[in-house]
């Protein structure tokens with residue numbers, strides 16, 4: 001039986017001789033490539049964490065001694081070694097294996113949030129709790145060099161370094177990259193440490209040489225001890241970590257299990273906070289992932305394992321349209337600058353960066369800094385465009401509220417992956433932005449429905465000069481163009497019902513579904529007018545005027561219902577003392593298990609069938625309450641004829 005599938009858990013792994021580890025690593029690597037080729041996933045990061053994870057589970061007794069993975073996208077090997085290798089057939093799929101650690105999957109998994117730079121804070125908390133209970137077990141955190149550029153990581157390090165008797169082993173998995181090469185002073189400091197010969201390597205080489213030399217017994221021990229002391233003085237570099245009061249072990253070859261084990265055992269023996277600096281290569285052992293476009297192998301779709309060629313071609317993506325329009329704007333306006341939080345390619349800023357390198361800033365995985373730095377750029381007369389995934393904006397809410405909006409600074413935030421993303425699980429769905437941003441005074445938010453409105457609304461956003469403007473669009477391919485019948489202020493009328501039965505306010509990516517549902521409703525004699533508000537914040541007075549003429553208003557959004565368009569429109573109607581009933585459809589405030597976008601939207605009842613049925617139910621209730629539904633279609637200015 002192959003070695004990997006013979007392991008029931010870490011105890012079996014620890015029982016194997018270290019000489020078998022290269023064979024096990026090769027098997028794991030082969031399983032990663034063949035499996036992720038079928039499902040898609042984070043191949044590059046996991047190929048880089050094979051030996052490191054094997055060594056961790058041979059030195060530490062998970063789950064009793066917690067191993068916390070930062071971001072968690074590199075925990076596939078951890079899952080394989082903790083009894084879940086069979087689950088990779090359905091990686092990132094509904095009822096399959098999560099692409100991140102999952103507490104419901106295994107007691108070995110502690111943290112399932114995929115937002116970076118959190119692991120050290122969890123480790124700090126765990127270590128403090130153990131210390132309070134007089135428990136001396138160590139806590140291990142695996143943090144990437146990218147995640148180490150996030151502010152929380154340094155807040156945690158500041159705390160971890162404060163207690164020299166709390167055993168926290170921090171494994172820095174340093175492959176020099178987030179998606180792209182990691183930027184900034186932290187990256188440079190790691191690079192300078194990385195370039196120095198590793199104490200562990202040298203020690204292992206000396207030990208192997210001595211074992212071959214005619215030296216035995218105490219003479220061997222004395223020689224080794226003397227050499228270790230000498231090596232330590234010469235090779236063990238001083239660095240930023242030791243200045244902080246953290247012991248430092250490394251740099252060590254993160255692809256050599258024996259060396260990693262030695263380093264981890266030494267770190268464990270300290271009994272206090274210690275950094276093990278593992279040097280790895282993203283995509284290690286699979287040439288396509290090591291050579292061309294390493295960015296692309298960070299999170300890959302389905303591919304041919306033999307050639308590395310991507311198998312599934314998708315249509316033009318929302319991101320591409322944004323990238324192209326921003327580039328055009330950048331050629332027209334020298335004051336427009338771009339900011340990314342270590343995701344230049346995924347957020348579509350690469351073309352802008354290529355053309356305007358001096359106007360593009362990669363701040364590392366530091367969204368909070370990105371927003372406040374953008375406020376600074378704006379205060380000096382520029383117009384920053386900050387491109388982040390919707391879910392990652394959450395951590396920069398206060399910066400957007402107080403550093404940008406309070407100061408009425410013209411910053412444009414572009415939220416890619418807004419709405420349900422699905423296969424990256426609960427912490428990746430962009431389902432929070434319209435809820436949290438609806439409370440920001442002076443903020444304008446647009447939700448384009450197609451390429452034309454994306455380009456148009458991006459241009460409108462960068463024209464805003466007295467506060468933040470936000471654009472949100474989903475992951476994936478663009479829909480066909482959706483023309484408007486007419487424009488009223490900022491809103492587009494997309495379909496006109498014969499009677500003022502129902503006004504359907506369709507937001508962004510769900511417009512096609514709403515139009516289809518309106519046709520279904522019409523088949524049952526219910527007349528539905530469909531409008532796209534385009535700018536959902538602030539609520540358009542034209543929308544309020546229009547809504548006043550209908551018997552029922554239904555809002556549909558790919559975002560949490562709390563604080564969404566349904567809520568803000570209801571409040572706007574109340575403020576005008578207009579008593580038209582509003583029914584809002586959106587995502588329930590819950591954490592969705594991984595699945596396809598379609599599956600999660602269906603779970604939330606956001607399908608044309610569900611929407612048509614709900615409209616029929618609501619109108620039936622209203623019919624029971626009132627004498628009939630039909631009202632004359634309101635005149636263009638929204639008043640009754």
Ligand SMILES: Cc1ncc(C[n+]2csc(CCOP(=O)(O)OP(=O)(O)O)c2C)c(N)n1
Pocket residue numbers: 045048071073074114115116143144145146147148173175177178179282298341342343365367392395
């Ligand atoms: C707050 C936050 N911003 C952005 C991301 C997107 N993201 C996922 S992994 C990753 C790069 C992580 O780099 P590193 O920590 O070095 O791990 P590696 O992939 O190199 O192993 C980024 C930016 C995220 N998960 N969380």
Ligand SMILES: CC(=O)[C@@H](O)[C@H](O)COP(=O)(O)O
Pocket residue numbers: 071073114298299346417421424475
């Ligand atoms: C782990 C992480 O946050 C990202 O790598 C995430 O997987 C985004 O994937 P997409 O870019 O495919 O949406």
Ligand SMILES: [Mg+2]
Pocket residue numbers: 144145146173174175176177178
């Ligand atoms: Mg990295």
